[in-house]
Amino acid sequence: MGNQLNDDFNLFNYDAGKFSFDANIIIDFFYNNYEKILEEIFLNKIYLSSLILTELKAYNLKTLNFKEVEITTSEGSEYFYLIGRKFHGLSVQDKHLITICKFNNYYCITNDNLVRNVCAKEGIKKIGTLVILDEAIRINLIKAIDAVTILDEMISNGMYLSKKLYNNFISKLKLH
Amino acid sequence: MEAKNFKEIIGNSIKNAIKSIGLKNEEVSKKLNITRQTLNNYINGSTLIDFEKLIQLSKIVNRDIDYFYRSNYEFSNYHFRSDTNIDNITKIKFEEKVRRYIEIEEINEVDNHPYLLEAILDKFDRKFIKEISLKIRNIWNISYDVPILNPIYVLEQNGIRIIQSGAVNPETSGFSVFNDKYGYFIFLNTDSTIERQFFTCVHELAHFIFNKNDYQADLKIENKKLKEDIANEFAGQFLIPTQALRKYLSEKNLMEIDFDEVIELKKYFHVSALCMAKRLWKEKLIDDSKYNRLRQKLEKEIGEKKEIDGLEKEKYPVNFRFNNLIKCAFQKNRISLSKIAELEDITLIEARNIVKEWAIN
Numbered sequence: 046m047g048n049q050l051n052d053d054f055n056l057f058n059y060d061a062g063k064f065s066f067d068a069n070i071i072i073d074f075f076y077n078n079y080e081k082i083l084e085e086i087f088l089n090k091i092y093l094s095s096l097i098l099t100e101l102k103a104y105n106l107k108t109l110n111f112k113e114v115e116i117t118t119s120e121g122s123e124y125f126y127l128i129g130r131k132f133h134g135l136s137v138q139d140k141h142l143i144t145i146c147k148f149n150n151y152y153c154i155t156n157d158n159l160v161r162n163v164c165a166k167e168g169i170k171k172i173g174t175l176v177i178l179d180e181a182i183r184i185n186l187i188k189a190i191d192a193v194t195i196l197d198e199m200i201s202n203g204m205y206l207s208k209k210l211y212n213n214f215i216s217k218l219k220l221h
Numbered sequence: 222m223e224a225k226n227f228k229e230i231i232g233n234s235i236k237n238a239i240k241s242i243g244l245k246n247e248e249v250s251k252k253l254n255i256t257r258q259t260l261n262n263y264i265n266g267s268t269l270i271d272f273e274k275l276i277q278l279s280k281i282v283n284r285d286i287d288y289f290y291r292s293n294y295e296f297s298n299y300h301f302r303s304d305t306n307i308d309n310i311t312k313i314k315f316e317e318k319v320r321r322y323i324e325i326e327e328i329n330e331v332d333n334h335p336y337l338l339e340a341i342l343d344k345f346d347r348k349f350i351k352e353i354s355l356k357i358r359n360i361w362n363i364s365y366d367v368p369i370l371n372p373i374y375v376l377e378q379n380g381i382r383i384i385q386s387g388a389v390n391p392e393t394s395g396f397s398v399f400n401d402k403y404g405y406f407i408f409l410n411t412d413s414t415i416e417r418q419f420f421t422c423v424h425e426l427a428h429f430i431f432n433k434n435d436y437q438a439d440l441k442i443e444n445k446k447l448k449e450d451i452a453n454e455f456a457g458q459f460l461i462p463t464q465a466l467r468k469y470l471s472e473k474n475l476m477e478i479d480f481d482e483v484i485e486l487k488k489y490f491h492v493s494a495l496c497m498a499k500r501l502w503k504e505k506l507i508d509d510s511k512y513n514r515l516r517q518k519l520e521k522e523i524g525e526k527k528e529i530d531g532l533e534k535e536k537y538p539v540n541f542r543f544n545n546l547i548k549c550a551f552q553k554n555r556i557s558l559s560k561i562a563e564l565e566d567i568t569l570i571e572a573r574n575i576v577k578e579w580a581i582n
Contacts, residue, residue: 068569069558095276096286100559100569116272123227125272126290133328134556136563137286158554203573205558205580 065092065114065146067155068100068138070174073199075104082181082195084109092151096141114145121148132163143169156204174199174206175214182218189218231275232266234289238282241313252281283313285563300399300436302428307396308389315398315408318384321564323403325546328555335404336380338430350451353430354458365464368490372419372460373409376426377542381405383422385539387412395421397428399436405429411539415532416493420456427455454503461490461500470506478507483515484530494519494529548579 064087071093074080083091091111098106098113116122125144129135135143139160146153146169153164156173164171178192187195193215200206239249250260253274262268270278270289279286301307307315326333341360342353355365361379369375373383381404388410394417398406407425409418428435432448469475469489475482478501487497498519502512523529538544547564550556556564562572 067559069573072569072573095273100562103568103570119269122269122272126227129287129290133324134550134560136557136559138559138563139557157557157559159557159560162554203570203577205573205576 062090063092063149063151064090064154065094065142065149065151066097067142067153067157067160068097069156069204070154070177071097071101071104071106071109073156073174073202073204075106076202077195077198079195080108082177082186085186086177086180086184092145092149094138094141094145096138100138114149116141116144116148118148121145124148128163128167132159134159135163139163143167146170156206174204175210178214179217192218228269229266230292231270231289232264234291235260235270235278236264238278238284238288241309242282243309244282249278249281253277283310285317288317302397302399302425302432302435306390307393311388311390311393311408314386315384315406318386319382319398319400319403319406322382322384322406322543325543325550325556325564328550329546331546333403335400335402337404339433342430350455351458351463354455355462357426357459358462365462366468367465369419369460370491371537372423372491373537374541376407376422381407381426381429382542383407383409383540384543385409385411385418394418395425397425397436399429399433412526414493414526414528415534415537416487416491416496416528419491420460420493420496423456423459424452426459427452430455457496457500457503460492461497463504465490466500466504466506479511480515480518483519488530491532494523551576552579 066083071083074083089110091109092114093111095113095115116125121144124147125140128140128143139157142153142155143160143163145151146164147167153160153169153171154173154177155161155164155171161171161173163169174196178187178195181187182189182192196206196211196214200211239246246260246264247257250257253260255274259268263270263274275286275289279289301312323333342356358365361375363369363375373385377383384406386408388408391410391412393408393410394413395407395409397408400406407422409421411418413421428448431451435448466486469486470478473485475485478486483494483498483501486501487494490497492500495516498507498512498515501507502509507515519529544565547556547561551558551561558572558576559569561567561575562569565572565575567575
């Protein structure tokens with residue numbers, strides 16, 4: 046998952062930010078009925094890749110206020126091609142998400158190790174679930190103890206998080 | 222990269238994809254709601270197709286988006302060999318699976334140069350079916366007097382890639398393909414019994430050995446019946462060598478062979494009861510009348526999808542090597558979770574469950 050605790054991000058300072066999610070994070074929040082957190086934090090700032098939406102077709106995203114985004118330029122199309130040549134382990138959806146973030150200056154919201162590494166190399170801002178939960182605590186949307194419950198539920202329902210990162214996050218919560 | 226080359230790669234892929242699905246440009250342009258001229262411009266590389274149109278096109282021609290972004294020559298350069306008609310959908314599905322197989326090998330930095338049987342065998346004469354079957358066992362370090370518990374695993378260990386999947390045509394138990402750059406691939410229909418899949422993979426191995434010249438584009442296969450008989454003979458010899466058969470009979474003191482003994486033996490050698498009966502007859506361990514009687518009885522009770530005391534499918538996970546390569550790449554952070562879903566052709570939720578199981582185990 047990469048070290049999300051080092052994500053240099055403070056939503057307070059990025060009110061003008063725009064955010065594009067990978068499908069896994071949306072699944073984590075929707076599957077566990079915590080979509081309200083995403084809605085509250087990212088109100089009117091969510092831009093979803095058209096291909097990510099196809100991965101999410103089993104979910105009713107009506108409650109989530111988002112705009113669908115497509116690669117619209119030939120430069121974007123070529124970048125999609127080049128990023129695939131450079132990083133063979135990315136899926137079509139990953140490349141689409143990265144291209145959209147790169148060309149629109151969106152934050153890429155992902156927990157995936159490889160995608161996060163590529164974002165770092167390509168100069169794309171990135172954040173993950175831990176930062177979202179941290180922010181939810183900061184703006185009093187949830188309590189620190191709720192964050193642990195939410196994280197545990199997400200992990201038991203298929204979210205992958207290394208033990209080390211989990212423990213670091215729990216230790217950090219005690220500071221709140 | 223020059224923009225022109227990039228457009229040309231996509232243009233060529235569009236052309237090949239339309240051709241492989243058997244559609245006309247006019248039909249495709251109508252479906253895409255564009256003029257024929259616009260489609261021609263995409264194909265000849267003078268205009269780059271919009272991403273949105275590309276997504277639509279990928280659905281029309283049954284290809285993933287990535288297909289259009291690569292030079293497909295080396296992947297399309299397949300030489301199929303099959304005893305039954307391979308429908309277009311199975312062919313396209315197979316080509317995609319081969320490409321994914323090569324892709325995951327490259328991601329894992331596995332040497333994927335073609336394994337050539339010519340390099341290990343000095344004779345391909347069909348007079349030497351038995352000798353060649355033993356020689357391959359010898360080269361692959363398999364003793365002559367033991368059963369092969371999983372021939373799929375053995376072939377994959379020795380450079381022949383196996384792809385297991387369902388087929389549209391239920392009569393297709395399997396087929397094989399040779400690609401100049403990547404070597405041998407065998408397709409096995411997972412709807413068949415495990416015993417049938419085991420036999421088919423060795424049968425296809427025989428075609429690589431004895432009928433290499435059949436792996437040419439659009440070639441009409443001559444002497445089909447004879448070639449099939451030879452491949453079946455080879456598979457029988459390879460899976461049930463004389464030494465192994467006689468050793469088992471002697472150790473178990475099986476003098477009189479009838480139905481129950483055939484079942485006992487087929488379970489030992491991991492082959493179908495029919496295959497077992499035929500080998501016993503070929504070895505003259507049962508006479509013509511007994512063989513015919515056993516065959517009639519067995520043919521009533523078994524088929525492509527049914528076997529007496531059959532091997533359990535749950536104990537033989539499909540695409541074992543391919544799946545292991547995926548696991549290995551993910552654990553080394555070389556592929557994303559979404560890539561697992563793409564390579565395995567499963568949903569993201571299914572991919573997440575797989576990763577969860579890996580974490581537990």
